[in-house]
Amino acid sequence: MALKLVIGNKNYSSWSMRPWLALRASNIAFEEIFIPLYTGDADKQRILDFTRAGKVPVLIDGNVTIWDSLAIIEYLAERFPEKRLWPEDRAQRAHARSISAEMHSGFAALRNECGMNLHRPVGATELSTEARANIARVQEIWTECRERFGESGPYLFGAFGGADAMFAPVVHRFRTYAIAVTLDVKRYMDTMMALPAFQEWTSAGLAETLVIDRFEAV
Known part of the structure; x- marks a missing residue:
């Protein structure tokens, strides 16, 4: 089934x-x-x-x-x-789960001020101190993962996994709201945006015509 x-x-x-x-x-x-x-x-x-x-x-x-x-x-x-949605190595697996849980429960300011909206024209918006701190933390997470665990591939833990899936919408948020990022973070974003499944979701989202007003405020 x-x-x-x-x-x-x-x-x-x-x-x-x-x-x-x-x-x-x-x-x-x-x-x-x-x-x-x-x-x-x-x-x-x-x-x-x-x-x-x-x-x-x-x-x-x-x-x-x-x-x-x-x-x-x-x-x-x-x-x-x-x-292998989680890394095989126990320490790496614990790290992947920790950052995924952090994404799941945190970053409220970033979510509220940079809502996911694929149709929104790319452009910066004024962000709160809290949202900027969220952005800095995400970049810190991605950079640390790539430095410590990324030798075997281009994703956070080498091969694509659950942690990449959990952070995937943030890639869209950073792109849509023209967030300034480091070169290493930009490389990771480019990797995600080149993933065929990521492109499939994006194309389907752009093809949607339903407008939800509450999500069009930012």
Whole structure:
């Protein structure tokens, strides 16, 4: 039975992008179920029919349902160990999980002030001190990972993995809001943007026509 992944709008839904990218870039077969966000009670009920949490993404694997981006990636890592979504080395694996959890629970200012919107024209915006600190921390994380663990490949831990999927929407945010980054960070962003699965998501998001006003304010 094929996996099913319930997602929201590719133009806006950064949380949906994370497990979708983990699946697609790892060549794990799945059925995509799209439910547009904030379009009315009917679509809200469709999400609630999959999970009482009422949010996307949701992964369905037979009688197993997982409704959180990081939890989905953890489940996929257990379900498909040969895909190596986490590094094999225990210390590297712990580091990858730590930065992924930090991404999952933090960076509120960056999220709020640089919302994911693939249609937004590229251009800088005035950012708070907190958002700038978030940006500096992300660059620190990426640079440290590349320096310590990147010898075997161009991603955070060499090969593409769960940590790259968790940070993928930030690549879009940095590009869209013309964030000034170091050369090493730019190289990593270029690597991510060249990933076929990343390009597939981006193209599909740009092809969407639904506009959600609450996400167009920045």
